[in-house]
Amino acid sequence: MNKKLAAALSGSAVLMLVLSGCGGDDGDEKANAWAKKVCDQWQPELKKIETANAEIKRVATESSKPEEVQKADSAAFGTMTESYKEMGSALREAGVPPVKNGQATLDSAVKGFEAASKGYADLKTKMDALDPKDQTKFADGLKEVAGGLEEATKGGKDAAATLNAGGLDKAINSQKGCQVAAPSPSPK
Numbered sequence: 001m002n003k004k005l006a007a008a009l010s011g012s013a014v015l016m017l018v019l020s021g022c023g024g025d026d027g028d029e030k031a032n033a034w035a036k037k038v039c040d041q042w043q044p045e046l047k048k049i050e051t052a053n054a055e056i057k058r059v060a061t062e063s064s065k066p067e068e069v070q071k072a073d074s075a076a077f078g079t080m081t082e083s084y085k086e087m088g089s090a091l092r093e094a095g096v097p098p099v100k101n102g103q104a105t106l107d108s109a110v111k112g113f114e115a116a117s118k119g120y121a122d123l124k125t126k127m128d129a130l131d132p133k134d135q136t137k138f139a140d141g142l143k144e145v146a147g148g149l150e151e152a153t154k155g156g157k158d159a160a161a162t163l164n165a166g167g168l169d170k171a172i173n174s175q176k177g178c179q180v181a182a183p184s185p186s187p188k
Helices: 002-019 029-061 066-094 102-129 135-173
Strands: none
Touching (some): 029 135, 066 135, 102 135
């Protein structure tokens, strides 16, 4: 069951990979300046999300006790809740991006990050409510939590897609702050 949770969680790493690119051209200086403001603030949040994902995968792939899984997952979901909230705030602080329909792009992306934040907060609540002393109920609860991961990550994926569709993908991908290392495969 823990492995299913780890596999489901891999989806949340997709957001980071969507935002990480090989770089772009120098195109629009205004868009690049806007993206730099955003990415400089996103960098610590992306690292926190990456670390939280790694911790969830670690406890899921090791033979961790239910209490350890609960503690690690709850902490990771709490981190993700705050990080996605901060990412939305960073967008708002950067202001309207210099692209066609900039306000709509901004509003939609912020809404996506807020939805991801709320989704992870809900998962944290569910994780905290599980009883690690009852292995059967705990396993059933983990299934429910794993099932909610797709919904929790949807907002972040939607936000990234909105920014990309809005024409900001090259500007964002060219910023060091938005480039994260792809997760390395875990040893078997």
